Amino acid sequence: MNKGSSQNIPPEISLTRWQIAMRQFSKNRVAVVCAWVLALLYATAIFADFLAPYSFRNEDRDYSYCQPTVIRFLSADGELTAPYVADMKLTFDEFHRRVYEADLTSKFPLKFFTQGDAYKFLGIVPMRLHFFGVDAPGRIYLWGADARGRDLFSRIIYGARTSLSIGILGVLISFSIGLFIGGVAGYFGGRIDNILMRLCEMFMIVPSFYLLLALRAVVPENFTSLQVYFAIVLIMSFIGWAGLARIIRGMSLSLREREFVLSAKAMGLSDGMIILRHILPHTLSYSIISIMLSIPGYILGESALSLLGLGIQDPYASWGNLLSDAMGIVQIQFAPWILMPGLFIFITVVCFNVIGDTLRDCLDPLFKSEMSTA
Amino acid sequence: MNDSLLSIQGLSVVIRRECGEKRLLEEVDFQVSSDSIVALVGASGSGKTTMGLAILRLLPEAMRVSKGKVLWQGQDLLTLSEEAMRRKRGKEIAMIFQEPLNAFDPVFPVGYQIAEVLQEHTALTAAARQQRVLELLADVEIEHPERVARQYPHQLSGGMRQRAMIAQAIAASPALVIADEPTSNLDVTIQAKIMELFRKLRRQRKISMLLISHDLGMVKELADHVVVLADGRPIESGKVSEVLERPRHPFTEKILQASLL
Numbered sequence: 001m002n003k004g005s006s007q008n009i010p011p012e013i014s015l016t017r018w019q020i021a022m023r024q025f026s027k028n029r030v031a032v033v034c035a036w037v038l039a040l041l042y043a044t045a046i047f048a049d050f051l052a053p054y055s056f057r058n059e060d061r062d063y064s065y066c067q068p069t070v071i072r073f074l075s076a077d078g079e080l081t082a083p084y085v086a087d088m089k090l091t092f093d094e095f096h097r098r099v100y101e102a103d104l105t106s107k108f109p110l111k112f113f114t115q116g117d118a119y120k121f122l123g124i125v126p127m128r129l130h131f132f133g134v135d136a137p138g139r140i141y142l143w144g145a146d147a148r149g150r151d152l153f154s155r156i157i158y159g160a161r162t163s164l165s166i167g168i169l170g171v172l173i174s175f176s177i178g179l180f181i182g183g184v185a186g187y188f189g190g191r192i193d194n195i196l197m198r199l200c201e202m203f204m205i206v207p208s209f210y211l212l213l214a215l216r217a218v219v220p221e222n223f224t225s226l227q228v229y230f231a232i233v234l235i236m237s238f239i240g241w242a243g244l245a246r247i248i249r250g251m252s253l254s255l256r257e258r259e260f261v262l263s264a265k266a267m268g269l270s271d272g273m274i275i276l277r278h279i280l281p282h283t284l285s286y287s288i289i290s291i292m293l294s295i296p297g298y299i300l301g302e303s304a305l306s307l308l309g310l311g312i313q314d315p316y317a318s319w320g321n322l323l324s325d326a327m328g329i330v331q332i333q334f335a336p337w338i339l340m341p342g343l344f345i346f347i348t349v350v351c352f353n354v355i356g357d358t359l360r361d362c363l364d365p366l367f368k369s370e371m372s373t374a
Numbered sequence: 375m376n377d378s379l380l381s382i383q384g385l386s387v388v389i390r391r392e393c394g395e396k397r398l399l400e401e402v403d404f405q406v407s408s409d410s411i412v413a414l415v416g417a418s419g420s421g422k423t424t425m426g427l428a429i430l431r432l433l434p435e436a437m438r439v440s441k442g443k444v445l446w447q448g449q450d451l452l453t454l455s456e457e458a459m460r461r462k463r464g465k466e467i468a469m470i471f472q473e474p475l476n477a478f479d480p481v482f483p484v485g486y487q488i489a490e491v492l493q494e495h496t497a498l499t500a501a502a503r504q505q506r507v508l509e510l511l512a513d514v515e516i517e518h519p520e521r522v523a524r525q526y527p528h529q530l531s532g533g534m535r536q537r538a539m540i541a542q543a544i545a546a547s548p549a550l551v552i553a554d555e556p557t558s559n560l561d562v563t564i565q566a567k568i569m570e571l572f573r574k575l576r577r578q579r580k581i582s583m584l585l586i587s588h589d590l591g592m593v594k595e596l597a598d599h600v601v602v603l604a605d606g607r608p609i610e611s612g613k614v615s616e617v618l619e620r621p622r623h624p625f626t627e628k629i630l631q632a633s634l635l
Contacts, residue, residue, distance in 0.1 A: 259476035265432055266471075267491045267542065268464030277490065278479050 031358035052154035063149035108138025144337035162318035174237035178244030186252025292356030385442035416603035485523025495546035
């Protein structure tokens, strides 16, 4: 490649726009922390089987609404021991409420890399290994138990799979539709544009939540849990594409007047090729920001559906249907830990929004120059 | 007539306005025979670029051909289906634009954009296309083609970009290249080099050219025939030597004087 130096050698390829943007992004500490938090959450979702001490359907009704287990380092007579959890004895107080008391005499040592419920690692390799756990009949409830004595910690981890994947999947589908429709409408203009945009508006005039409910009602009752999951993803992306399509259409409308599009036509490229290669790539930075900012919408949409009992069905977990346990004041009063999934929804949504906002600032050239002069 | 590649017969182009239609080109006739360079000269706004776009059927929506024929190897391009016309663009008739910075898509490296033309019009594999792109860049006398192929349009100098544009235009070996003011944004030394390149390409590849220009110096150097347009009307045409030596029309004389001053 090196053919000696000459005066006319063009400069070596400098930083691309993305590299500059990434550099800018990494300067924002909050955004970087958010990115790591999300990475951690997604990793947790992927390795849920291994990280959760119990399977999401492992229940023990003797421990209904058992409070979070304390991991103890001191034995009953005050001596330092290896970490253990005490057996919980169920009693009733004067109001006939369930109260669990620790019985320090029956100890179950905390074990790491222990055998537990069977699962298939990454859906393929059958395994029983769990990151931590205690031997039966002892049970460990890091963040308490739900009504049926299932471990909330495990269920939140399993719920992350549903809640976190639904955003990505939904956005992929709705953005494919939105980019396609918007690109085509703007590029061709005229009657095609008119028809497609009126179609968009038809989707936009119906308040989206009611449309969501109506479409959910159409899904057959005998669907399996997985089918329901995909049905929800499809319904949400079916509703979500219109807004994006309108914006992409506007961009495409102005891009098609650029000379490189005329040049591409003069080179004999087909319309599909021009849209795909010379129109849509120019909308990429907008799309990426928009994707980041709309993922939370899908997570919240699924949560809202599941909270109302219309989404993911028990025993399968999603953060939304875990929260549906927390709809009564009694439950919240006596078992406040069941609000925990809400915290996770909150963290995830905030992280996506912060990252989206930061990306917008980084990809906007005007903002960058402001930052450097400030 | 036999070796006529492109024959424009009585071509008129109009633009739609609120108050009716306005003529942009009126009854233009000329021919480009194979292995020749025809220059279309005239002041700005005389319809030279419109002519080029009309041949490729890429006129803006507001304009349309109202009369006449564009015969390409005996076939009227204006009657072809859109798909058949698209196959001819780039493969048989290519166009070089005035400002390559705008004519290249800023978000892709130039090598990629040249390869795109090959992908559209040839059956080459991806690896063969890459190879061909480097050959093309070498053909237009670009040094370090491997590096230039990976660069984005804004990273190249004006002359380099114009060379890359020419490489893109000749990628699918078209029979005719329409060059719309190919050197007007370049400085004089680069202009001379580009002209030299055109001459070489014509020699080696037998590519005919329709040169759209207001630079009479360039026309004199390159073209065989010249058509002078004024206000969309062809006022004079003939061999370059004759028209430029002994202009018959006062307008031709005027632009001749202007450029020679």
